[in-house]
Amino acid sequence: MACHGQELAAWLFPFDIRGVVDPVSVPLLTTVGVVVGAGLAARRNREFRRPRGGFNSTSALLGAGVGFAAIVALGCPTRLWLRLGYGDGTVLLPIVGLVLGILVAVIVMKRRAGHV
């Protein structure tokens, strides 16, 4: 999601970002497709909710953090697991990191809930 999103973002904003991304001539619409596909599924099964509530800055900050970290971590969770399935050893340690991060978050959640 992050990598194809980055390609799309680079296509939308074709300013020079230090040659990070090859000149993008064609947009990768995977991320847009996921949103549209999910929307279709939700509508067909009457699970679509009209967006309510305005801009949520906490969510935006979390998104920014995850987006940034995903590029540095060689990919978003989807890509890390996919590359693990491919047999790419370079994601082995990032996968361990991802699992640890989730574990810590769960421990924090449990502490907050009161039962250690």
Add this chain to the structure above:
Amino acid sequence: MFEAVATFVAGGVIGYLGQRSRMCFVGGLRNWLLVRDTELLTGLVTFVVSAWLGFSLLASMDLIKVRPLGGSVAQVDDLSIQTTISTFVGQLAASPLTVVIAVTAAATMGFLSVQADGCPFRQHVRAGQGDSRAWSYLSGFYIGVLVAGPVVVLLAPKAGSGT
């Protein structure tokens, strides 16, 4: 043009299935660790196994080349940010510091994804369902992604690869 259509259609199918299955690449482990619920975790395991079988099948038909563990992944990355990934992967082998940075980033990603209640994929699906918090998330997500590219280049020690 082909890539645009192909990725849009593939994304649409994945998004549709993701909405029906509530697939999440973080939620599986979270739910299992939190309440020993294995539903999403089963999906994650199936995803990895399917990817493994799929890549193996493609490789056996000589459609892709599978590199040994630790090799370059650029072969299957035709549609993706080759430059960043391949230089970064090159660094990874060369510099332990980069590994530490990547692992730390992955841990941060996992931690924040639990706070955000879902991995980036799940957030895209939620946005499609009409969740306004997911739309806020995505606005931040794309800014983070856009900013991260140049930062990765700055962080990574200069490599000799001019791809």
